Amino acid sequence: MPVKVFTALVVVDVQNDFLENGALGVPKASEVIDPINRMAQTFERVIVTQDWHCADHVSFAANHEGKAPGDKIQLPYGEQILWPTHCVEGTSGADLATGLRLPMSRVIAILKGNDKNVDSYSGFIEADRKTHTGFHAYCQDRFINRLYICGLATDFCVMWTALDAIHLGYEVFLVTDATRGIDLNGSLEAAMDHMKMAGVKMITSEEVINREIK
Ligand code: VGL
Ligand code: ZN
Numbered sequence: 158m159p160v161k162v163f164t165a166l167v168v169v170d171v172q173n174d175f176l177e178n179g180a181l182g183v184p185k186a187s188e189v190i191d192p193i194n195r196m197a198q199t200f201e202r203v204i205v206t207q208d209w210h211c212a213d214h215v216s217f218a219a220n221h222e223g224k225a226p227g228d229k230i231q232l233p234y235g236e237q238i239l240w241p242t243h244c245v246e247g248t249s250g251a252d253l254a255t256g257l258r259l260p261m262s263r264v265i266a267i268l269k270g271n272d273k274n275v276d277s278y279s280g281f282i283e284a285d286r287k288t289h290t291g292f293h294a295y296c297q298d299r300f301i302n303r304l305y306i307c308g309l310a311t312d313f314c315v316m317w318t319a320l321d322a323i324h325l326g327y328e329v330f331l332v333t334d335a336t337r338g339i340d341l342n343g344s345l346e347a348a349m350d351h352m353k354m355a356g357v358k359m360i361t362s363e364e365v366i367n368r369e370i371k
Contacts, residue, residue, distance in 0.1 A: 163301045165202040169308030174243040174250035181243040192335040192362035194258045199369040206280035208244035209268035216276040217242045234285045267292045278317035303328040307335035312348035330360045
């Protein structure tokens, strides 16, 4: 018997600090807003993730003497890239991007990276690779088995979320016109290759809307 498909739209970290003029601005980030707004209307379930750091977070270069954004440090869970201070809990930079229009009664938000000592690019499991955010449990409870992933940044939080989704057994699509990358030393192309190799399928927002409208 074919397995019934239950879908969700996953909107990764579309927050003010990741827009072009934000604290950790992603080039062309605001171009994702229109396709996301259009797709969101057609989904019964929308999961948004938000980077939600405390001010003294370990991933901020400003919290390490003599370090600058882009430098790397070793942490118990492995290598950590240091970033400009961004998405501090309770600041407007951490809010969902101005302009994002989601059907809020059908949305749940997953906050990540709040533990001072642990970063989280993935929406599912934090960088210690132990702490679950509740995303997977929510999907299991709703029998969700197909995810359409979009948002920021393609080569960090989007990629990690998509790869974890594959490992957790979901069918995963990346909505290519609704994601933008940071691209540190070729990381964007590497991320696209990595996702394709792992089994992430590529789709456009228009195709998603045509498929999902019943
Ligand atoms: C992200 C770097 C640091 C992202 C979050 O959302 O891709 N990147 N924190
Ligand atoms: Zn972050």
